[in-house]
Amino acid sequence: MSKKLFICILLFSVSLFAAEIKVAVSDNESYAIEEVILEFKKQHRDVKVKVTQTSNKELRSSVNGGASYDFLISDDRDFLESLYKNGMSVTEPLVYAVDELALFSAKEPDYNKGLKLLKDASISKVLMLDVNATIYGNSAIEAMRREKVYEQIKQKISFVDSFSDSLLSDLAENEIAIIQKSLLYMPSLKKFKKDKNWIEICSKLYTPINQNILMLKNGENNKEAKLLYDYILSEDAKQIFKNFGYSTEW
Secondary structure: OOHHHHHHHHHHHHHHOOOEEEEEEEHHHHHHHHHHHHHHHHHOOOOEEEEEEEOHHHHHHHHHOOOOOOEEEEOOHHHHHHHHHOOOEOOOOEEEEEEOEEEEOOOOOOHHHHHHHHHOOOOOEEEEEOOOOOHHHHHHHHHHHHOOOHHHHHHHEEEEOOOOHHHHHOOOOOEEEEEEHHHHHOHHHOOOOEOOOEEEOOHHHOOOEEEEEEEEHHHOOOHHHHHHHHHHOOHHHHHHHHHOOOEOOO
16 A cells, blocks of 8 residues: 555544534524634634534523533523533533624614614514523613613514524614624624614613533533633634624623
8 A cells, every 4th residue: 555545544534533513502692603613623624513503492402302512602691500500511601702782773763862762653663582582682671671661662572583684684664673783793784884773782771691601511521622612712712702793801
């Protein structure tokens, strides 16, 4: 057997048994995490990363049903804390970034009123994430209550499981959405401009929207999973999260 052929066979054999990392990521966080993983793979080309994008409800169901992941990424802190307390994880949940809320319209409403704009007769529908699906929904209601607009506009609220670029782009003149600010940093939504199509909702009006990571027992002996876990908590990854509108200071 020639040396060249031997090397080819060896490389093929290594690729067959390349390490794989299994990660479950909440829908609301997947776009930034995808960019982080792309940068990670530039440094670790032989590592395979299998990302399962899921809602928090589905995440709870799959993990409780025995699904095998190395680590979880979610804003559902209560669930991650329960896994840690029940001995199902190697680490406590750690915050890697903090998201914020934004008021969004595909048109250009007068945002001078802030959240009080929702009370205007010109706004007939307010879209927001389902309170049973994610912390974002609860934070939106918390902000509206503090601004004393919730009781007046709650009949206008329409809940959605998640926001997509097409849903936001197609909002009607009389519709407005309370969304995660990080979503607006997706390439397909960068055409919408701050102070014209969207404004930040003051973060002092609601509990911080922490994005959390938790290493499960399954990943304890997976050195590649530990590498990715550490990379998500690294300064390099923080810069990527900043580029997606997240705060990395808390």
